[in-house]
Amino acid sequence: MNETGTPTGSATGSATGSATGSDGTVDVLTGGDSGAAWLSRYNGALMGVFGTPQRVLVRGSGCHVWDADGNQYLDLLGGIAVNALGHAHPFVTSVISSQLATLGHISNFFTSPTQVALAEKLLALSQAPAGSRVFFTNSGTEALEAAVKLARRNSTAGRSRILALDGAFHGRTMGALALTSKKAYREPFEPLPGGVEHIPFNDIEALLNAVDDTVAALVIEPIQGEAGVRPLSPEYLRAARELTRRHGALLILDEVQTGIARTGRWFAHQAVDGVVPDAMTLAKGLGGGFPIGALITFGEDASSLISAGQHGTTFGGNPVATAAGLATLHALEASDALRHVSEVGAFLRSRLATIEGVTAVRGEGLLIGFDLDGEYAPAAVQAALAAGFIINATGPLTLRLAPPLILTTEQAATFLDALPGILATAKTPAREAIS
Known part of the structure:
Protein backbone atom coordinates (compact mmCIF):
# COMPACT_ATOMS: atom_id res chain seq x y z
CA MET A 1 0.00 0.00 0.00
CA ASN A 2 1.36 3.45 -0.83
CA GLU A 3 1.02 6.46 1.45
CA THR A 4 -2.19 7.70 -0.11
CA GLY A 5 -3.70 4.23 -0.08
CA THR A 6 -5.30 4.96 -3.45
CA PRO A 7 -7.15 1.93 -4.87
CA THR A 8 -6.68 0.98 -8.49
CA GLY A 9 -8.90 2.98 -10.79
CA SER A 10 -9.71 5.72 -8.29
CA ALA A 11 -8.98 9.42 -8.53
CA THR A 12 -5.35 10.29 -7.96
CA GLY A 13 -3.45 13.31 -6.80
CA SER A 14 -1.87 14.78 -3.69
CA ALA A 15 -2.12 17.79 -1.45
CA THR A 16 -0.04 20.68 -2.71
CA GLY A 17 0.83 24.16 -1.64
CA SER A 18 2.58 25.88 1.21
CA ALA A 19 1.61 25.56 4.85
CA THR A 20 -0.85 28.41 4.40
CA GLY A 21 -2.34 27.13 1.12
CA SER A 22 -0.97 28.10 -2.27
CA ASP A 23 -4.46 28.53 -3.71
CA GLY A 24 -5.06 31.41 -1.33
CA THR A 25 -8.02 29.78 0.43
CA VAL A 26 -6.53 30.03 3.90
CA ASP A 27 -5.30 33.57 3.32
CA VAL A 28 -8.60 34.80 1.89
CA LEU A 29 -10.82 33.23 4.54
CA THR A 30 -8.66 33.58 7.64
CA GLY A 31 -5.43 35.45 7.03
CA GLY A 32 -1.93 34.00 7.04
CA ASP A 33 -0.75 34.42 10.61
CA SER A 34 2.07 32.52 12.31
CA GLY A 35 1.36 29.70 14.73
CA ALA A 36 1.89 31.95 17.75
CA ALA A 37 -0.52 34.54 16.38
CA TRP A 38 -3.15 31.90 15.67
CA LEU A 39 -2.84 30.52 19.21
CA SER A 40 -3.31 34.00 20.63
CA ARG A 41 -6.44 34.40 18.54
CA TYR A 42 -7.60 30.92 19.58
CA ASN A 43 -7.37 31.78 23.25
CA GLY A 44 -9.40 34.92 22.64
CA ALA A 45 -12.17 33.26 20.65
CA LEU A 46 -12.66 29.61 21.66
CA MET A 47 -13.81 27.98 24.89
CA GLY A 48 -10.90 26.58 26.86
CA VAL A 49 -12.19 23.00 27.14
CA PHE A 50 -9.13 21.61 25.34
CA GLY A 51 -6.51 23.89 26.85
CA THR A 52 -4.05 25.55 24.47
CA PRO A 53 -3.52 23.49 21.29
CA GLN A 54 -0.05 22.06 20.76
CA ARG A 55 0.24 23.37 17.20
CA VAL A 56 -1.82 25.11 14.52
CA LEU A 57 -2.13 22.62 11.66
CA VAL A 58 -2.95 23.92 8.19
CA ARG A 59 -2.37 21.13 5.69
CA GLY A 60 -2.12 17.36 5.44
CA SER A 61 -1.17 14.75 2.86
CA GLY A 62 -1.14 11.02 3.50
CA CYS A 63 0.41 10.38 6.91
CA HIS A 64 1.97 13.86 7.21
CA VAL A 65 0.68 17.23 8.38
CA TRP A 66 2.18 20.71 8.38
CA ASP A 67 1.74 23.54 10.86
CA ALA A 68 1.31 27.26 10.27
CA ASP A 69 5.06 27.78 10.55
CA GLY A 70 5.84 25.19 7.84
CA ASN A 71 7.00 22.36 10.12
CA GLN A 72 6.22 18.79 8.99
CA TYR A 73 5.05 15.97 11.29
CA LEU A 74 4.42 12.26 10.86
CA ASP A 75 0.91 11.80 12.22
CA LEU A 76 0.86 8.70 14.41
CA LEU A 77 -2.43 9.58 16.09
CA GLY A 78 -4.67 10.06 13.05
CA GLY A 79 -7.01 12.51 14.76
CA ILE A 80 -7.40 9.85 17.51
CA ALA A 81 -8.08 6.90 15.18
CA VAL A 82 -10.25 9.00 12.83
CA ASN A 83 -8.15 9.55 9.69
CA ALA A 84 -8.17 5.94 8.53
CA LEU A 85 -6.85 6.89 5.09
CA GLY A 86 -4.64 9.73 6.24
CA HIS A 87 -5.09 13.32 5.14
CA ALA A 88 -6.49 14.61 1.84
CA HIS A 89 -7.00 11.13 0.44
CA PRO A 90 -7.67 11.83 -3.26
CA PHE A 91 -10.48 9.30 -3.75
CA VAL A 92 -12.37 10.21 -0.57
CA THR A 93 -12.05 13.94 -1.15
CA SER A 335 -5.96 -1.56 -0.79
CA ASP A 336 -6.10 -4.82 1.21
CA ALA A 337 -6.11 -2.80 4.41
CA LEU A 338 -6.76 -5.67 6.83
CA ARG A 339 -3.56 -7.43 5.83
CA HIS A 340 -1.56 -4.20 5.71
CA VAL A 341 -2.74 -3.05 9.14
CA SER A 342 -1.92 -6.42 10.68
CA GLU A 343 1.59 -6.46 9.20
CA VAL A 344 2.56 -2.88 10.07
CA GLY A 345 1.02 -3.20 13.53
CA ALA A 346 2.98 -6.39 14.23
CA PHE A 347 6.17 -4.64 13.07
CA LEU A 348 5.56 -1.69 15.38
CA ARG A 349 4.74 -3.82 18.41
CA SER A 350 7.72 -6.13 17.98
CA ARG A 351 10.16 -3.23 17.60
CA LEU A 352 8.64 -1.24 20.46
CA ALA A 353 9.18 -4.18 22.81
CA THR A 354 12.95 -3.97 22.20
CA ILE A 355 13.36 -0.27 23.01
CA GLU A 356 14.94 0.70 26.32
CA GLY A 357 12.44 2.44 28.57
CA VAL A 358 9.41 0.58 27.15
CA THR A 359 8.09 -1.86 29.74
CA ALA A 360 4.92 -3.22 28.08
CA VAL A 361 3.26 -3.15 24.67
CA ARG A 362 -0.45 -3.79 24.05
CA GLY A 363 -2.98 -3.63 21.25
CA GLU A 364 -3.95 -5.05 17.90
CA GLY A 365 -3.30 -3.79 14.40
CA LEU A 366 -2.67 -0.07 14.44
CA LEU A 367 -4.15 0.64 17.86
CA ILE A 368 -1.13 0.36 20.15
CA GLY A 369 -0.38 1.39 23.72
CA PHE A 370 3.00 1.10 25.37
CA ASP A 371 4.07 1.77 28.94
CA LEU A 372 7.23 3.58 30.02
CA ASP A 373 9.55 3.00 32.96
CA GLY A 374 8.54 6.29 34.57
CA GLU A 375 5.80 8.89 34.64
CA TYR A 376 7.07 10.98 31.74
CA ALA A 377 4.64 10.08 28.95
CA PRO A 378 3.31 13.69 28.62
CA ALA A 379 6.88 14.95 28.31
CA ALA A 380 7.51 12.28 25.66
CA VAL A 381 4.58 13.63 23.64
CA GLN A 382 6.21 17.06 23.60
CA ALA A 383 9.64 15.65 22.78
CA ALA A 384 8.12 13.64 19.93
CA LEU A 385 6.39 16.74 18.59
CA ALA A 386 9.67 18.63 18.60
CA ALA A 387 11.20 15.71 16.67
CA GLY A 388 8.40 15.74 14.09
CA PHE A 389 6.03 13.01 15.36
CA ILE A 390 2.46 13.27 16.67
CA ILE A 391 1.65 10.75 19.42
CA ASN A 392 -0.58 10.76 22.50
CA ALA A 393 -0.33 10.06 26.23
CA THR A 394 -3.31 8.34 27.84
CA GLY A 395 -1.78 8.74 31.30
CA PRO A 396 1.54 9.49 33.01
CA LEU A 397 3.00 6.08 32.07
CA THR A 398 1.39 5.26 28.73
CA LEU A 399 1.73 6.39 25.12
CA ARG A 400 -0.79 5.58 22.39
CA LEU A 401 -0.41 5.20 18.64
CA ALA A 402 -3.46 5.21 16.34
CA PRO A 403 -1.99 6.29 12.99
CA PRO A 404 -3.63 6.32 9.58
CA LEU A 405 -4.15 2.77 8.38
CA ILE A 406 -2.01 3.56 5.34
CA LEU A 407 1.12 4.03 7.47
CA THR A 408 4.03 2.23 5.82
CA THR A 409 6.67 0.12 7.53
CA GLU A 410 9.28 2.65 6.40
CA GLN A 411 7.38 5.51 8.03
CA ALA A 412 6.91 3.50 11.22
CA ALA A 413 10.65 2.79 11.27
CA THR A 414 11.50 6.49 11.28
CA PHE A 415 9.56 6.85 14.53
CA LEU A 416 11.06 3.73 16.06
CA ASP A 417 14.56 4.93 15.21
CA ALA A 418 13.85 8.30 16.83
CA LEU A 419 12.05 6.95 19.90
CA PRO A 420 15.11 6.20 22.09
CA GLY A 421 16.22 9.81 21.75
CA ILE A 422 12.69 11.07 22.37
CA LEU A 423 12.42 9.06 25.59
CA ALA A 424 15.87 10.18 26.73
CA THR A 425 14.90 13.81 26.21
CA ALA A 426 11.59 13.31 28.02
CA LYS A 427 13.24 11.57 30.99
CA THR A 428 15.63 14.44 31.71
CA PRO A 429 13.16 16.95 33.20
CA ALA A 430 11.46 14.13 35.13
CA ARG A 431 14.76 13.18 36.75
CA GLU A 432 15.62 16.81 37.49
CA ALA A 433 12.23 17.32 39.14
CA ILE A 434 12.84 14.32 41.42
CA SER A 435 16.30 15.52 42.46
Whole structure:
Protein backbone atom coordinates (compact mmCIF):
# COMPACT_ATOMS: atom_id res chain seq x y z
CA MET A 1 0.00 0.00 0.00
CA ASN A 2 1.36 3.45 -0.83
CA GLU A 3 1.02 6.46 1.45
CA THR A 4 -2.19 7.70 -0.11
CA GLY A 5 -3.70 4.23 -0.08
CA THR A 6 -5.30 4.96 -3.45
CA PRO A 7 -7.15 1.93 -4.87
CA THR A 8 -6.68 0.98 -8.49
CA GLY A 9 -8.90 2.98 -10.79
CA SER A 10 -9.71 5.72 -8.29
CA ALA A 11 -8.98 9.42 -8.53
CA THR A 12 -5.35 10.29 -7.96
CA GLY A 13 -3.45 13.31 -6.80
CA SER A 14 -1.87 14.78 -3.69
CA ALA A 15 -2.12 17.79 -1.45
CA THR A 16 -0.04 20.68 -2.71
CA GLY A 17 0.83 24.16 -1.64
CA SER A 18 2.58 25.88 1.21
CA ALA A 19 1.61 25.56 4.85
CA THR A 20 -0.85 28.41 4.40
CA GLY A 21 -2.34 27.13 1.12
CA SER A 22 -0.97 28.10 -2.27
CA ASP A 23 -4.46 28.53 -3.71
CA GLY A 24 -5.06 31.41 -1.33
CA THR A 25 -8.02 29.78 0.43
CA VAL A 26 -6.53 30.03 3.90
CA ASP A 27 -5.30 33.57 3.32
CA VAL A 28 -8.60 34.80 1.89
CA LEU A 29 -10.82 33.23 4.54
CA THR A 30 -8.66 33.58 7.64
CA GLY A 31 -5.43 35.45 7.03
CA GLY A 32 -1.93 34.00 7.04
CA ASP A 33 -0.75 34.42 10.61
CA SER A 34 2.07 32.52 12.31
CA GLY A 35 1.36 29.70 14.73
CA ALA A 36 1.89 31.95 17.75
CA ALA A 37 -0.52 34.54 16.38
CA TRP A 38 -3.15 31.90 15.67
CA LEU A 39 -2.84 30.52 19.21
CA SER A 40 -3.31 34.00 20.63
CA ARG A 41 -6.44 34.40 18.54
CA TYR A 42 -7.60 30.92 19.58
CA ASN A 43 -7.37 31.78 23.25
CA GLY A 44 -9.40 34.92 22.64
CA ALA A 45 -12.17 33.26 20.65
CA LEU A 46 -12.66 29.61 21.66
CA MET A 47 -13.81 27.98 24.89
CA GLY A 48 -10.90 26.58 26.86
CA VAL A 49 -12.19 23.00 27.14
CA PHE A 50 -9.13 21.61 25.34
CA GLY A 51 -6.51 23.89 26.85
CA THR A 52 -4.05 25.55 24.47
CA PRO A 53 -3.52 23.49 21.29
CA GLN A 54 -0.05 22.06 20.76
CA ARG A 55 0.24 23.37 17.20
CA VAL A 56 -1.82 25.11 14.52
CA LEU A 57 -2.13 22.62 11.66
CA VAL A 58 -2.95 23.92 8.19
CA ARG A 59 -2.37 21.13 5.69
CA GLY A 60 -2.12 17.36 5.44
CA SER A 61 -1.17 14.75 2.86
CA GLY A 62 -1.14 11.02 3.50
CA CYS A 63 0.41 10.38 6.91
CA HIS A 64 1.97 13.86 7.21
CA VAL A 65 0.68 17.23 8.38
CA TRP A 66 2.18 20.71 8.38
CA ASP A 67 1.74 23.54 10.86
CA ALA A 68 1.31 27.26 10.27
CA ASP A 69 5.06 27.78 10.55
CA GLY A 70 5.84 25.19 7.84
CA ASN A 71 7.00 22.36 10.12
CA GLN A 72 6.22 18.79 8.99
CA TYR A 73 5.05 15.97 11.29
CA LEU A 74 4.42 12.26 10.86
CA ASP A 75 0.91 11.80 12.22
CA LEU A 76 0.86 8.70 14.41
CA LEU A 77 -2.43 9.58 16.09
CA GLY A 78 -4.67 10.06 13.05
CA GLY A 79 -7.01 12.51 14.76
CA ILE A 80 -7.40 9.85 17.51
CA ALA A 81 -8.08 6.90 15.18
CA VAL A 82 -10.25 9.00 12.83
CA ASN A 83 -8.15 9.55 9.69
CA ALA A 84 -8.17 5.94 8.53
CA LEU A 85 -6.85 6.89 5.09
CA GLY A 86 -4.64 9.73 6.24
CA HIS A 87 -5.09 13.32 5.14
CA ALA A 88 -6.49 14.61 1.84
CA HIS A 89 -7.00 11.13 0.44
CA PRO A 90 -7.67 11.83 -3.26
CA PHE A 91 -10.48 9.30 -3.75
CA VAL A 92 -12.37 10.21 -0.57
CA THR A 93 -12.05 13.94 -1.15
CA SER A 94 -13.23 13.58 -4.75
CA VAL A 95 -16.28 11.57 -3.67
CA ILE A 96 -17.16 14.08 -0.92
CA SER A 97 -16.77 17.01 -3.32
CA SER A 98 -18.86 15.32 -6.00
CA GLN A 99 -21.63 14.41 -3.56
CA LEU A 100 -21.73 17.88 -2.02
CA ALA A 101 -21.97 19.39 -5.49
CA THR A 102 -24.88 17.04 -6.25
CA LEU A 103 -26.90 16.78 -3.03
CA GLY A 104 -25.83 17.84 0.44
CA HIS A 105 -28.43 17.88 3.20
CA ILE A 106 -31.99 16.56 2.80
CA SER A 107 -33.25 15.85 6.37
CA ASN A 108 -34.54 12.47 7.43
CA PHE A 109 -37.96 13.03 5.92
CA PHE A 110 -36.13 11.58 2.92
CA THR A 111 -33.35 9.11 2.23
CA SER A 112 -30.58 8.91 -0.37
CA PRO A 113 -28.82 6.14 -2.28
CA THR A 114 -25.60 6.70 -0.30
CA GLN A 115 -27.42 6.24 3.03
CA VAL A 116 -29.02 2.97 1.95
CA ALA A 117 -25.84 1.65 0.34
CA LEU A 118 -23.66 2.42 3.36
CA ALA A 119 -26.13 0.74 5.72
CA GLU A 120 -26.14 -2.37 3.52
CA LYS A 121 -22.34 -2.36 3.37
CA LEU A 122 -21.98 -2.14 7.16
CA LEU A 123 -24.44 -4.97 7.68
CA ALA A 124 -22.44 -7.10 5.23
CA LEU A 125 -19.06 -6.33 6.80
CA SER A 126 -20.39 -6.99 10.31
CA GLN A 127 -21.93 -10.28 9.14
CA ALA A 128 -25.15 -9.20 10.80
CA PRO A 129 -28.05 -11.68 10.69
CA ALA A 130 -31.36 -11.10 8.96
CA GLY A 131 -33.42 -8.37 10.55
CA SER A 132 -30.40 -6.25 11.53
CA ARG A 133 -30.58 -2.49 11.04
CA VAL A 134 -28.42 0.67 11.05
CA PHE A 135 -29.05 4.10 12.60
CA PHE A 136 -26.66 6.83 11.46
CA THR A 137 -25.39 9.57 13.76
CA ASN A 138 -22.85 12.40 13.60
CA SER A 139 -20.36 11.09 16.16
CA GLY A 140 -19.39 8.30 18.50
CA THR A 141 -20.96 9.85 21.56
CA GLU A 142 -24.25 10.27 19.67
CA ALA A 143 -24.08 6.61 18.67
CA LEU A 144 -23.68 5.75 22.36
CA GLU A 145 -26.67 7.91 23.23
CA ALA A 146 -28.72 5.82 20.81
CA ALA A 147 -27.31 2.68 22.45
CA VAL A 148 -28.37 3.93 25.89
CA LYS A 149 -31.89 4.43 24.57
CA LEU A 150 -31.79 0.90 23.18
CA ALA A 151 -30.82 -0.37 26.62
CA ARG A 152 -33.65 1.58 28.21
CA ARG A 153 -36.08 0.00 25.78
CA ASN A 154 -34.86 -3.40 26.97
CA SER A 155 -35.76 -2.43 30.53
CA THR A 156 -38.71 -3.85 32.42
CA ALA A 157 -39.98 -3.38 35.97
CA GLY A 158 -37.38 -5.83 37.21
CA ARG A 159 -34.64 -5.25 34.64
CA SER A 160 -33.18 -1.75 34.54
CA ARG A 161 -29.45 -1.93 35.37
CA ILE A 162 -26.85 -1.01 32.75
CA LEU A 163 -23.32 -2.30 33.33
CA ALA A 164 -20.08 -0.73 32.08
CA LEU A 165 -16.45 -1.34 32.98
CA ASP A 166 -13.87 0.44 35.08
CA GLY A 167 -11.65 2.43 32.74
CA ALA A 168 -14.41 2.81 30.16
CA PHE A 169 -14.67 5.87 27.93
CA HIS A 170 -17.88 6.12 25.91
CA GLY A 171 -18.26 9.86 25.33
CA ARG A 172 -18.99 13.25 26.88
CA THR A 173 -22.74 13.73 26.41
CA MET A 174 -24.86 12.89 29.41
CA GLY A 175 -25.92 9.34 28.58
CA ALA A 176 -22.52 8.36 27.23
CA LEU A 177 -20.87 10.11 30.16
CA ALA A 178 -22.88 7.99 32.60
CA LEU A 179 -21.19 4.96 31.02
CA THR A 180 -17.73 6.57 31.23
CA SER A 181 -15.87 5.73 34.42
CA LYS A 182 -13.34 8.55 34.88
CA LYS A 183 -14.40 10.68 37.85
CA ALA A 184 -12.81 13.84 36.49
CA TYR A 185 -15.15 13.65 33.50
CA ARG A 186 -18.23 12.65 35.47
CA GLU A 187 -18.25 14.59 38.73
CA PRO A 188 -18.63 18.17 37.36
CA PHE A 189 -21.90 17.12 35.70
CA GLU A 190 -23.55 14.90 38.28
CA PRO A 191 -26.24 13.82 38.78
CA LEU A 192 -25.95 11.80 35.59
CA PRO A 193 -28.64 9.52 34.18
CA GLY A 194 -29.09 6.74 36.71
CA GLY A 195 -29.03 3.00 36.64
CA VAL A 196 -25.42 2.61 35.43
CA GLU A 197 -22.92 0.54 37.41
CA HIS A 198 -19.21 0.05 36.74
CA ILE A 199 -17.65 -3.34 37.36
CA PRO A 200 -13.96 -4.41 37.35
CA PHE A 201 -12.21 -4.58 33.99
CA ASN A 202 -11.59 -8.03 32.47
CA ASP A 203 -12.69 -9.79 35.66
CA ILE A 204 -14.87 -12.77 34.74
CA GLU A 205 -15.74 -13.54 38.36
CA ALA A 206 -17.01 -9.98 38.86
CA LEU A 207 -18.99 -10.30 35.63
CA LEU A 208 -20.59 -13.54 36.84
CA ASN A 209 -21.60 -11.83 40.06
CA ALA A 210 -22.98 -8.74 38.32
CA VAL A 211 -25.03 -10.11 35.42
CA ASP A 212 -28.45 -11.43 36.37
CA ASP A 213 -32.06 -10.95 35.34
CA THR A 214 -32.02 -7.32 36.56
CA VAL A 215 -29.50 -6.23 33.90
CA ALA A 216 -30.84 -4.55 30.77
CA ALA A 217 -27.48 -4.16 29.00
CA LEU A 218 -23.73 -4.60 29.29
CA VAL A 219 -21.74 -1.95 27.37
CA ILE A 220 -18.06 -2.71 26.74
CA GLU A 221 -15.15 -1.77 24.48
CA PRO A 222 -13.26 -4.80 23.08
CA ILE A 223 -10.12 -2.71 23.61
CA GLN A 224 -10.25 0.28 25.95
CA GLY A 225 -8.51 3.04 24.02
CA GLU A 226 -8.58 6.01 26.39
CA ALA A 227 -7.57 3.80 29.33
CA GLY A 228 -4.27 2.94 27.65
CA VAL A 229 -5.17 0.41 24.93
CA ARG A 230 -6.31 -2.38 27.26
CA PRO A 231 -7.78 -5.42 25.45
CA LEU A 232 -10.47 -7.58 26.98
CA SER A 233 -9.51 -11.24 26.85
CA PRO A 234 -11.32 -13.59 24.43
CA GLU A 235 -12.53 -15.51 27.48
CA TYR A 236 -14.10 -12.38 28.93
CA LEU A 237 -15.86 -11.51 25.67
CA ARG A 238 -17.23 -15.05 25.38
CA ALA A 239 -18.43 -14.96 28.98
CA ALA A 240 -20.07 -11.57 28.38
CA ARG A 241 -21.93 -12.94 25.37
CA GLU A 242 -23.08 -16.10 27.13
CA LEU A 243 -24.20 -14.36 30.33
CA THR A 244 -26.10 -11.55 28.65
CA ARG A 245 -27.88 -13.99 26.36
CA ARG A 246 -28.79 -16.21 29.31
CA HIS A 247 -30.30 -13.34 31.30
CA GLY A 248 -32.01 -11.41 28.50
CA ALA A 249 -29.59 -8.48 28.62
CA LEU A 250 -28.19 -6.72 25.58
CA LEU A 251 -24.49 -7.00 24.79
CA ILE A 252 -23.54 -3.62 23.32
CA LEU A 253 -20.02 -3.29 21.92
CA ASP A 254 -18.47 0.15 21.63
CA GLU A 255 -16.28 -0.14 18.52
CA VAL A 256 -16.01 3.60 17.94
CA GLN A 257 -12.21 3.41 18.21
CA THR A 258 -11.60 -0.26 17.37
CA GLY A 259 -13.87 -0.54 14.31
CA ILE A 260 -13.29 0.02 10.58
CA ALA A 261 -10.13 -2.12 10.16
CA ARG A 262 -8.27 -0.44 13.04
CA THR A 263 -7.26 -3.78 14.62
CA GLY A 264 -6.65 -5.68 11.38
CA ARG A 265 -10.26 -6.84 11.26
CA TRP A 266 -13.28 -4.84 10.26
CA PHE A 267 -14.43 -4.94 13.89
CA ALA A 268 -12.32 -6.01 16.85
CA HIS A 269 -14.87 -8.49 18.20
CA GLN A 270 -14.57 -10.54 15.01
CA ALA A 271 -11.30 -11.92 16.38
CA VAL A 272 -13.32 -14.01 18.86
CA ASP A 273 -15.47 -16.77 17.39
CA GLY A 274 -19.03 -16.85 18.62
CA VAL A 275 -19.15 -13.27 19.89
CA VAL A 276 -21.93 -11.53 18.00
CA PRO A 277 -23.29 -8.47 19.83
CA ASP A 278 -26.87 -7.28 20.07
CA ALA A 279 -25.70 -3.81 19.10
CA MET A 280 -22.47 -2.08 18.09
CA THR A 281 -21.50 1.59 17.94
CA LEU A 282 -19.18 3.01 15.28
CA ALA A 283 -17.70 6.39 14.34
CA LYS A 284 -14.13 7.73 14.04
CA GLY A 285 -12.61 5.90 11.06
CA LEU A 286 -15.94 5.28 9.34
CA GLY A 287 -15.90 8.59 7.46
CA GLY A 288 -12.16 8.80 6.85
CA GLY A 289 -12.15 12.17 8.63
CA PHE A 290 -15.69 13.28 7.78
CA PRO A 291 -18.03 13.25 10.83
CA ILE A 292 -20.28 10.19 10.92
CA GLY A 293 -21.29 7.55 13.44
CA ALA A 294 -23.62 4.58 13.52
CA LEU A 295 -25.50 2.20 15.76
CA ILE A 296 -25.95 -1.29 14.30
CA THR A 297 -28.56 -3.57 15.86
CA PHE A 298 -28.16 -7.30 15.26
CA GLY A 299 -31.28 -9.33 14.53
CA GLU A 300 -35.00 -8.64 14.72
CA ASP A 301 -35.26 -8.57 18.52
CA ALA A 302 -32.71 -5.78 19.06
CA SER A 303 -33.76 -3.91 15.93
CA SER A 304 -37.40 -3.72 17.02
CA LEU A 305 -36.69 -2.15 20.42
CA ILE A 306 -36.76 1.44 19.12
CA SER A 307 -39.72 2.28 16.90
CA ALA A 308 -40.69 5.22 14.70
CA GLY A 309 -40.62 8.56 16.52
CA GLN A 310 -38.61 7.35 19.53
CA HIS A 311 -35.24 8.65 18.33
CA GLY A 312 -33.84 10.83 15.58
CA THR A 313 -31.16 13.20 14.34
CA THR A 314 -31.11 16.14 11.94
CA PHE A 315 -27.74 15.64 10.25
CA GLY A 316 -27.16 11.93 10.83
CA GLY A 317 -26.94 9.85 7.67
CA ASN A 318 -26.81 12.85 5.33
CA PRO A 319 -25.71 12.16 1.74
CA VAL A 320 -22.24 13.68 2.13
CA ALA A 321 -21.36 11.79 5.31
CA THR A 322 -22.60 8.48 3.98
CA ALA A 323 -20.77 9.05 0.68
CA ALA A 324 -17.61 9.61 2.73
CA GLY A 325 -18.25 6.34 4.56
CA LEU A 326 -18.75 4.41 1.33
CA ALA A 327 -15.60 5.90 -0.19
CA THR A 328 -13.58 5.09 2.91
CA LEU A 329 -14.71 1.47 3.00
CA HIS A 330 -14.11 1.09 -0.74
CA ALA A 331 -10.59 2.46 -0.48
CA LEU A 332 -9.78 0.22 2.49
CA GLU A 333 -11.06 -2.88 0.70
CA ALA A 334 -9.30 -2.04 -2.56
CA SER A 335 -5.96 -1.56 -0.79
CA ASP A 336 -6.10 -4.82 1.21
CA ALA A 337 -6.11 -2.80 4.41
CA LEU A 338 -6.76 -5.67 6.83
CA ARG A 339 -3.56 -7.43 5.83
CA HIS A 340 -1.56 -4.20 5.71
CA VAL A 341 -2.74 -3.05 9.14
CA SER A 342 -1.92 -6.42 10.68
CA GLU A 343 1.59 -6.46 9.20
CA VAL A 344 2.56 -2.88 10.07
CA GLY A 345 1.02 -3.20 13.53
CA ALA A 346 2.98 -6.39 14.23
CA PHE A 347 6.17 -4.64 13.07
CA LEU A 348 5.56 -1.69 15.38
CA ARG A 349 4.74 -3.82 18.41
CA SER A 350 7.72 -6.13 17.98
CA ARG A 351 10.16 -3.23 17.60
CA LEU A 352 8.64 -1.24 20.46
CA ALA A 353 9.18 -4.18 22.81
CA THR A 354 12.95 -3.97 22.20
CA ILE A 355 13.36 -0.27 23.01
CA GLU A 356 14.94 0.70 26.32
CA GLY A 357 12.44 2.44 28.57
CA VAL A 358 9.41 0.58 27.15
CA THR A 359 8.09 -1.86 29.74
CA ALA A 360 4.92 -3.22 28.08
CA VAL A 361 3.26 -3.15 24.67
CA ARG A 362 -0.45 -3.79 24.05
CA GLY A 363 -2.98 -3.63 21.25
CA GLU A 364 -3.95 -5.05 17.90
CA GLY A 365 -3.30 -3.79 14.40
CA LEU A 366 -2.67 -0.07 14.44
CA LEU A 367 -4.15 0.64 17.86
CA ILE A 368 -1.13 0.36 20.15
CA GLY A 369 -0.38 1.39 23.72
CA PHE A 370 3.00 1.10 25.37
CA ASP A 371 4.07 1.77 28.94
CA LEU A 372 7.23 3.58 30.02
CA ASP A 373 9.55 3.00 32.96
CA GLY A 374 8.54 6.29 34.57
CA GLU A 375 5.80 8.89 34.64
CA TYR A 376 7.07 10.98 31.74
CA ALA A 377 4.64 10.08 28.95
CA PRO A 378 3.31 13.69 28.62
CA ALA A 379 6.88 14.95 28.31
CA ALA A 380 7.51 12.28 25.66
CA VAL A 381 4.58 13.63 23.64
CA GLN A 382 6.21 17.06 23.60
CA ALA A 383 9.64 15.65 22.78
CA ALA A 384 8.12 13.64 19.93
CA LEU A 385 6.39 16.74 18.59
CA ALA A 386 9.67 18.63 18.60
CA ALA A 387 11.20 15.71 16.67
CA GLY A 388 8.40 15.74 14.09
CA PHE A 389 6.03 13.01 15.36
CA ILE A 390 2.46 13.27 16.67
CA ILE A 391 1.65 10.75 19.42
CA ASN A 392 -0.58 10.76 22.50
CA ALA A 393 -0.33 10.06 26.23
CA THR A 394 -3.31 8.34 27.84
CA GLY A 395 -1.78 8.74 31.30
CA PRO A 396 1.54 9.49 33.01
CA LEU A 397 3.00 6.08 32.07
CA THR A 398 1.39 5.26 28.73
CA LEU A 399 1.73 6.39 25.12
CA ARG A 400 -0.79 5.58 22.39
CA LEU A 401 -0.41 5.20 18.64
CA ALA A 402 -3.46 5.21 16.34
CA PRO A 403 -1.99 6.29 12.99
CA PRO A 404 -3.63 6.32 9.58
CA LEU A 405 -4.15 2.77 8.38
CA ILE A 406 -2.01 3.56 5.34
CA LEU A 407 1.12 4.03 7.47
CA THR A 408 4.03 2.23 5.82
CA THR A 409 6.67 0.12 7.53
CA GLU A 410 9.28 2.65 6.40
CA GLN A 411 7.38 5.51 8.03
CA ALA A 412 6.91 3.50 11.22
CA ALA A 413 10.65 2.79 11.27
CA THR A 414 11.50 6.49 11.28
CA PHE A 415 9.56 6.85 14.53
CA LEU A 416 11.06 3.73 16.06
CA ASP A 417 14.56 4.93 15.21
CA ALA A 418 13.85 8.30 16.83
CA LEU A 419 12.05 6.95 19.90
CA PRO A 420 15.11 6.20 22.09
CA GLY A 421 16.22 9.81 21.75
CA ILE A 422 12.69 11.07 22.37
CA LEU A 423 12.42 9.06 25.59
CA ALA A 424 15.87 10.18 26.73
CA THR A 425 14.90 13.81 26.21
CA ALA A 426 11.59 13.31 28.02
CA LYS A 427 13.24 11.57 30.99
CA THR A 428 15.63 14.44 31.71
CA PRO A 429 13.16 16.95 33.20
CA ALA A 430 11.46 14.13 35.13
CA ARG A 431 14.76 13.18 36.75
CA GLU A 432 15.62 16.81 37.49
CA ALA A 433 12.23 17.32 39.14
CA ILE A 434 12.84 14.32 41.42
CA SER A 435 16.30 15.52 42.46
